[in-house]
Amino acid sequence: MSEPSDRVLYIVTCATPAARDIGKLVTLAQDSGWRPFVIATPSALRFIDQPALEAQTGAPVRSEYKEPGSPDVLPPADAIVVGGASFNTINKWAAGISDTLALGLLTEGIGLGLPLAALPFLNAAQAAHPAFGRSVKELREAGVKVLLGPEGYEPHVPHQGSKYLYRYPWHAVLAAVEVSRA
Numbered sequence: 001m002s003e004p005s006d007r008v009l010y011i012v013t014c015a016t017p018a019a020r021d022i023g024k025l026v027t028l029a030q031d032s033g034w035r036p037f038v039i040a041t042p043s044a045l046r047f048i049d050q051p052a053l054e055a056q057t058g059a060p061v062r063s064e065y066k067e068p069g070s071p072d073v074l075p076p077a078d079a080i081v082v083g084g085a086s087f088n089t090i091n092k093w094a095a096g097i098s099d100t101l102a103l104g105l106l107t108e109g110i111g112l113g114l115p116l117a118a119l120p121f122l123n124a125a126q127a128a129h130p131a132f133g134r135s136v137k138e139l140r141e142a143g144v145k146v147l148l149g150p151e152g153y154e155p156h157v158p159h160q161g162s163k164y165l166y167r168y169p170w171h172a173v174l175a176a177v178e179v180s181r182a
């Protein structure tokens, strides 16, 4: 068991089958000395085991913006990773849309200069859409480590994503923010 750390990591997850395994990334982060918190997109709530993640992190899973005037629930992040980054969230992040808490944190994270990394989970048909290539390029130019390709995730054959979850490289997205910190 690693010692509790002051390094706060926000783990964002989206509405893809990878979200079902987001607890694996929480464990890896804890073992690497991070204090991780989970932020799910509203659609991702259907994929995750929220009570299990709350027990694992000792904190609420956030998915909605707080009420105006209410205090922040989570400590500020030192880095943010997106595990199971959806086609939708990647495109909206690049376009500067912040209509979910997850996107609000991610879009602000660029301006704050936080270490940011995203491990996509999408199929080859989604990845072939012209907007996706533009989004990945723009996010990389803004300093986000988008782990698409041999060093991260190769888009899967449509409708077969769940088959590839066993080899989803969760460790890579953590390593990417460790490198950013160096």
Ligand SMILES: Cc1cc2nc3c(=O)[nH]c(=O)nc-3n(C[C@H](O)[C@H](O)[C@H](O)COP(=O)(O)O)c2cc1C
Pocket: 013, 014, 015, 016, 017, 041, 042, 043, 044, 085, 086, 087, 088, 089, 090, 100, 121, 122, 123, 126, 161
């Ligand atoms: C069963 C199921 C599986 C899905 N798998 C994926 C996927 O692997 N990758 C992806 O980008 N979207 C996938 N989607 C579509 C997303 O859930 C959808 O685009 C959603 O709006 C994403 O919202 P979010 O980016 O706010 O999480 C899937 C949807 C369902 C219902």
